[in-house]
Amino acid sequence: MNGSELRFLRSVYSEYYLKHSNLIEVPPPVSKREIGFVVGNEKVMKRHMSFQDNEAIRKYILDNLPWDAFHSCSVYEFPENPIDKKNVIWSEIAFDIDAKDLGCQGETYWVCDKCGEVFKKDLQKCSSCGNELREVNFIASTCIEKTYEKAKELALSLVEDFGVNENEIKVFYSGHMGFHVYVDSQVFREISQDERREIIDFLLLNELQPNFFVLFSQLQINKVGVGRRIASNVVKIIESPSSYAFLDEDSIKKIEQRKKELISSVSEGSLKLALSLLGQKILKRIVQEALSMSRIPIDPSVTLDEHRIIRMPGTINSKSSFPKFEVSLSEKVYPLDLLPTYGEKPIKLKVRIAPPFRLRGETFKELHNTEEEVPRFYAAYLVSKGVAQVV
Amino acid sequence: MEVNVFLLAKYPFLEEAKSFLESYSTVSFEDLSSDEDYVRAVKRGVERLKEAIVFKKISFKNENLIDFKAEVLSFPIAVAFVAALNDDFLRNIFATAEGKRVYELLKRDSYSDLELILKDQKIKFYSPEDPSSSLYRIAFSEYLKVSPQKWGKTWKLVNRQIKRGFVYVSKEELSRLVSEHVKNRILERSRHPVDAESFSGPLREGYVELKSTWESYKLKFAKFNKGSSESSFPPCMVRLISRQKSGENLSHVERRSLVTYLLAKGQSVEEIMTLLKSSPDFKESIARYQVEHLAGLRGSRKKYSPPSCETMKSYGLCFPDEWCKNIKHPLQYRGKPSSQTSKDE
Structure with a gap:
């Protein structure tokens, strides 16, 4: 990235922060949290800072335009001290779900920064000039949708399984390929690092004994804990059977014919109707699929580490130049349609590659070795990915 | 409030036991040296710890109920011995043995003992919802605190029935959780520093005897x-x-x-x-x-x-x-x- 790209990105950051600094929101008590920023052209991480309140943080961000900003999930007696001398007062719990952990990846290209060639395969070296290639992962709209669904499942589990109040949970788009679920609930504040491991295993289904919940001999799913997730995923499969490749046409037809009854019986935890209709082999396959769908693939290291600093809500993620912002749990929306408005004026870019991408209700077309005028907020995304230059 | 002394003899870690023992805390060790209850309590305290070291469990016989004062008092005395000997290995052995004793008693006893301990220890729980269900519910944070995941897959949260913050457990499982809670509390209590130099009379003698038992046991390892x-x-x-x-x-x-x-x-x-x-x-x-x-x-x-x-x-x-x-x-x-x-x- 050369000087003009860096200047361009900083101008977009500045525009965003001038317009939306009110979205920057570190949870209280602000002054007892560790704050960290990535600053300077060398992108150096500065940790162990503290600020009196959100206003002071907003001022710092507007003055310094950091690349990234973070706050601690823990509340400390001395937030500015080294980690072993901070003294944790309490810790809130955060979960990070990334599209790649769902096995969902947007388009990937390998770019030669010397001659500008773009490859669909990893050839290690550029076939034109022999330079090393750089991997570029783009955000895919479908992955964002799938990951958002998982974040909602996680939030539902926190309410239904762990008894957390809905208003104690906040779900954020991370600014890149995932979502953060942040919980400030008294019941989680009491949980030690070791105990967090059990919650992680609960979500990742580590060491699960499926036969504790799916009682084939009684044709029943015990709908508590993980069983609730399994039953609801069996219902999901029944709701749209044609989306599941393992189901043959005959089974799909049978499901479609008695869909309502099936949904109602499985919702009650009964597998009797499903067995009589589909037979044991298909039913077992459905349950198996529902089981793997029940895994909520959080990043364990984020949840486990009480000293972790997490991206600050309302601040820009330098991997994409999109901000992290809160999304609703109840609405059925495509989260990136809700991206705050900034950088709407167009700018001319020389684009090496850009797959199609939906943002703010608009689908940006595929671009390949072309000069194109695009809105500044989208231009910042392509520049951050290293696939475009300001003309 | 009337104190059920038999209950305290069985479960001397109860908060209620503290008020029962308050009368003893106002007197110095020297004054107690001639108190027969106290002398027997020290003897039983030494026995508690020796049983834990040698047999990995602490006995409870019906005659312990007859001499209930000594039985209740022997518990904090044994904890004081462990604290004074200040060895994590011993702490674990003693706390585990006490936990096992509680578990055995709860297995034999009625539901009321279990519920009484839960209330005394301020553990959030609900009794079985209706007569057809025999499952208790315990707050998941309390469930996790006693680290039952160490006991195998069936105890892992992922394999438990959990709803709205509460984990369903049988009476026997709850008894095991309570005994683990007791063990953890004893571990905590035995970490409070106690200076063996402050011991005198029967307490001093008991300490010396235990120190030698413990040293010879450790040599084996x-x-x-x-x-x-x-x-x-x-x-x-x-x-x-x-x-x-x-x-x-x-x-x-x-x-x-x-x-x-x-x-x-x-x-x-x-x-x-x-x-x-x-x-x-x-x-x-x-x-x-x-x-x-x-x-x-x-x-x-x-x-x-x-x-x-x-x-x-x-x-x-x-x-x-x-x-x-x-x-x-x-x-x-x-x-x-x-x-x-x-x-x-």
Whole structure:
């Protein structure tokens, strides 16, 4: 990235922060949290800072335009001290779900920064000039949708399984390929690092004994804990059977014919109707699929580490130049349609590659070795990915 | 409020027992030396601890109820002895043995004892919802606090019925959780510093007697300490060994990782058995079967390999140092190179 790209990105950051600094929101008590920023052209991480309140943080961000900003999930007696001398007062719990952990990846290209060639395969070296290639992962709209669904499942589990109040949970788009679920609930504040491991295993289904919940001999799913997730995923499969490749046409037809009854019986935890209709082999396959769908693939290291600093809500993620912002749990929306408005004026870019991408209700077309005028907020995304230059 | 002294004799850790014992706290040890109840209590306190060390469990007979004062008082005295001896290994042995005693009593007793303890210890719970259900509900945070995950897969949260913040447990399971809670409380209490120099009279005599019992018991475990060359062990295994030696109950996964590693390092079944003996819940026949099974001497005759660094990481058991950087398996660990060792030293 050369000087003009860096200047361009900083101008977009500045525009965003001038317009939306009110979205920057570190949870209280602000002054007892560790704050960290990535600053300077060398992108150096500065940790162990503290600020009196959100206003002071907003001022710092507007003055310094950091690349990234973070706050601690823990509340400390001395937030500015080294980690072993901070003294944790309490810790809130955060979960990070990334599209790649769902096995969902947007388009990937390998770019030669010397001659500008773009490859669909990893050839290690550029076939034109022999330079090393750089991997570029783009955000895919479908992955964002799938990951958002998982974040909602996680939030539902926190309410239904762990008894957390809905208003104690906040779900954020991370600014890149995932979502953060942040919980400030008294019941989680009491949980030690070791105990967090059990919650992680609960979500990742580590060491699960499926036969504790799916009682084939009684044709029943015990709908508590993980069983609730399994039953609801069996219902999901029944709701749209044609989306599941393992189901043959005959089974799909049978499901479609008695869909309502099936949904109602499985919702009650009964597998009797499903067995009589589909037979044991298909039913077992459905349950198996529902089981793997029940895994909520959080990043364990984020949840486990009480000293972790997490991206600050309302601040820009330098991997994409999109901000992290809160999304609703109840609405059925495509989260990136809700991206705050900034950088709407167009700018001319020389684009090496850009797959199609939906943002703010608009689908940006595929671009390949072309000069194109695009809105500044989208231009910042392509520049951050290293696939475009300001003309 | 009327105090049920028999209940306190059975469960002397109850908060209620504290007020019962208050009368004793106003008198000095010297004044108590001639008090017969007190002398018997010290004797029983010594007995409690000796039983824990030798038999790994503490008895409870009906005659203990007759001499209820001594029985109640013997408990804080035993805790004071443990605190004064100040050894984590002993703390674990004593707390586990007391926990086991509570579990055995609760198994025999009616529901009322269990519920009384839960209320006394401020553990959030609900009794079975209706007569057809025999399941209690306990707050998941309380459930996790007693670390039942160490007891095997059935106790893991992922395999439990949990709803709206409460985990469903049977009366027997709840009794086990309560006994583990008691164990943890005793561990905490026995960490409060107690200066043995402040002991006099029967207390002093009891302390001296216990100190000698404890020292000779500890000698038995010296063999393993001498035999192993832990300096070349990776930090993950050193941690497990140190926790094992301090008398902590390792989880199934932890114990399996350690045993397979030690077997791969060429340690014999007997050497490993000596190390495992320090577990508070040690059962010779079960432990031997498990070690021999992992060594490929039983069952499928398959010798099990220790887990890789990646697997140790996923268990949350990886605590790398700078010599772990380029290894993928704990067996590849070589530690600090010998030349560097001498230079540093």
